[in-house]
Amino acid sequence: MAQDTTRSGSLRQVTGLALPALAVLAAEPLYVLVDTAVVGHLGVVPLAALAVAGTVLAQLSTTLTFFSYGTTARAARLHGANRRADAVVEGVQASWLALAAGLLLIIVGQVFAGPIVRLLSGSGAVADAAVGWLRIALLGTPFILLTMAGNGWMRGVQDTARPLRYVLAGNGISAVLCPVLVYGADLGLTGSAIANVAAQVIAAGMFVRALVSERVPLRPVPALIRAQLGIGRDLMLRTLAFQVCYISATAVAAHTSAATVGAHQVVLQLWVFVALLLDAVAIAAQSLVGAALGAGEGAEARELAYRLTRYGLVFGVLCAIVFTLLAPVLPAVFTSDPAVLAEIPHAWWFFVALQPIGGVVFALDGVLLGAGDAGFMRNSTLVAAGFGFLPVVWTTNAFGWGLAGIWLALTAFLLVRLAAVLIRLRGGRWAVVGAVRA
Template sequence: MSPPAEQTNASARRIAQLALPALVVLAAEPLYVLVDTAVVGHLGRVPLAAVAVGGTVMSVAVWFGTLMAYGTTGRAARRFGAGDRSAAVAEGVQASWLALATGALLVVVVQMVAGPLARALASDPAAADAAAGWLRIAVLGAPGLLLAAAGNGWMRGVQDTRRPLWYILGANVLSAILCPLLVYPGGLGLTGSAIANVTAQTVAGGLFLAAVVRESPSLRPVPTLIVNQLVLGRDLLIRGGAFQVCWLSATAVAARFGVAAVGAHQIALQLWFFAALALDAVAIAAQSLVGAALGASDADVARVVARRVTLAGGVAGVGFAVLAAAGAGVIPSLFTGDQAVRDQAAIVWPWFVGLLPFAGVVYALDGVLIGAGDVAFMRNITIVAALAGFLPAIWLAYALDLGLGGVWAGLGLFTLVRFVGMVQRWRSARWAVVGATR
């Protein structure tokens, strides 16, 4: 069956129709984290450091979710492009079973290791204890977080980015209201922040679960499909593991430079994640359109999408850099009143601004290659960037007492190595393999 022309339409208008709703979805979670950071930051250095440490651990769950969403999008988009919507939705059903199992496992594991893990990441005992308490509550939202990721994946694959917009936006607005109410007038402090996180993630997961239940003719787990998703996700898992080692190592090294340093690192890193996910909006459109085009055996359209997305990513990255540079004297003050933390943030800021244009291109090409299923290459270039760039630089920063500047120099090397490798891959067109599956 041939797909409707709109499914493989590579016009700028069609890219925007998919990207703009995805932008809201992508921005909602990190924007809530920024609100959470600002609310907690005004409780003092220790609570801010606790959220930095606990949030870094919870980023593992976010990583699993991103991996699940991206893997499901690629598989669903190819089947959708080949004209089989029911098979695309079936990918979402199996991804939801995988999300529930993974989320439950994370809850059990984190309850057991929260204390030792927090102490390993935070040198300050008070910050470590606070982080462990926050983490034990916050991890209860992991099943909902992963269900939402699985739902986002199959809906993007069938080019439905509007329903996810309302699901994610509604849940996060609710939680953004709850967070300050629970932390301050509710008198719960840091615990209120964790409860607000769990609320948003559980509500969002429930909405996506209801959506797939309404669409699917069969909700039974199919082991063969789940195994196929796991096999396809293997390279994304390894790639994501390299990211997590880098983020965890960066936080651990930043913590060794003091509470003010790790607080500033938390602010800058969450802003980086926010910018990255916002820049990824066009890449989400690329995943859907590239996957559908290749599923429909139209490599020419896939290459047109890739070219337009790469240009859009670079322009958006420059735009974010200009905004960040203009707000250098104001933005850190929104998150903390502590002068020591603001001084440390000033060290990070030039790195943050300078890397954004390169990141815009990298994240756009991530979407192209994920949509194409070219995840083995993505795995390899990420491992090279981590082992040859990020990790040596930040541990050298620790050994030589170079402070946060050394940590963010590592992030710079990590980004630039990926930039060079992925641009070369894009220009080669070896990623454009046609067919309903790769």
């Protein structure tokens, strides 16, 4: 049986797992900022092209995060059962699946890059430049997915330090390479795309080397790949529900006024930032709860769940206090436009009030992901989107409720999810023990 220290769930241990995970989560957005700053000096067309093509690549990556989260859930159980080699084998299977999916996406992406970009931006110089960037950047897709798979199995065995080093090495080298290629080699926007692929190749290579060094069988196991595809399907549908909600919110805001969509963008990005912090806590919850269930300790897993929920609630309350205090000054950091500043309060107080709710929901997302309860998470998110968010947001569009209506829809979405995860937590059916969830 694994030692208790691997699953204690103390604040120190959660922080020790969450902080490196947070740095990994933040590394890609920070690299994108560097890339944007470099390309921004080329002119408005390259910058707009990067925005369009980068959005397509980011949405693709977001949709496929199951390579990380699904692998963590399965590997953590095996780690808790003192079956580290089998946990690493889950990483092997995820890597084979990532490689196959990445190669398929390269082929499909080369064919559809043009139509997708032109659907978003129309035709013209921006679209042409965006297509060129995207076709090069898509060559890094297998390496993006290999990095996700590597993060997944390492988090499952409670190793968040090495993924941090690997991701920082890849993005750090690429951040230096980007201006060299863009300006020094005079490649322009093409240099940005090449640097992006270089970052993915470097990080993925380190994860593959770590996998090989574990000295486990490296052959594909079809049964394990099928099991990973099952949890991947559920998590991908859940992610698509999130994307439909956020895209709908932006669409309704855009049809209201320029000031409305600007204010929505400011508050939504702050919400995404807080969600990033809480996602790191959820990753720690995945690892700890999965290990407890894998060791056959259902009671301990339930105690961990309640403890992590309390952590999430406290963190959410603290965030609400901070953003309440910052309300008079923080919006002006993002914009000086009087119309946008006048609109922001219509969303701001929803955003503040949602912090404690989000703290609980995101913590329990991590618990249920660690338990491998992907089917429930898929269904509850689809219900929250279909019966909570979408009716309110399109009613807002019809009756002109503006930004307050959009954030009322987001509130309804989160409240339905809160009710669902709390009911699931109390019912206890998620706490299925064993090295593999039946």
